[in-house]
Amino acid sequence: MDPRPIGVFDSGVGGLTVLHECLVTMPNEDFVYLGDHARLPYGPRPLEEIRRFAHEIGGYLATSGVKLIVVACNAATSAALPELQATLPVPVVGVITPEASAAVRATRNRRIGLLATQATVTAGRYETLVRTLDAGVRFTAVPCPKLVPLIEAGEQTVEAVQEYAAPLKAAGCDTVILGCTHYPMIRPVLQRVFGRDITLVFSAEETAREVADTLARKGWENDRNREGTYRFLTTGDPDVFRALGERFLQLPLSDVAQVAVTELERAAA
């Protein structure tokens, strides 16, 4: 039995879609979630810079005593997952791999689309993974720079989604990967724009299962008979985070604190 919490991080509120699945799968575990709002969005930044942020946050969470870290951000997973796994003293679970295999399983016409941030599209990990599983897939990737800022601001996304969906519809994709943890928050909009015949793939549930399996393999689960707790950290404004987080997670976020970017930088030094 291991009472240490699990650390989860993202550039903003997007990783809450992953945290939600973790809470469903592991209701007995404690979680600490960090949103790097002061430096959001990550998507337009160079991969090298995102890698540095991920190292700082990973180092900070590891130093604060978590037993496992979930990189609940596709941009950070794209930029840094192997390096985080190699350097941090605790297991690190990312996103991306489960979605790539789910998309290959789901497609009927072997045309797969990707909606993601610029960083995730540039890193090309989805395309590499999809082609490893089926080299014959026609893969179309569309960077969506407007979506994360609109979602974080709680603004309408319909027009932007229509714009980004058009090239995937034109390419005849029957399966579209939501390659950013923010996008499931606007799933109804995406599903309406793409229609019923296009399968939208987002696999936070798989990620949660991978976390649970890792803990079970190591014998690191918390007591099964307890109810877990969760607390939140942001480099931005805790009140803004609380308001948006409560709306998306439909949970009271009573414990939200601010952590300074300088503190994260110190953790990586």
Ligand code: DGL
């Ligand atoms: N949720 C992050 C992702 O999954 C958003 C990145 C950003 O801040 O642009 O990629």
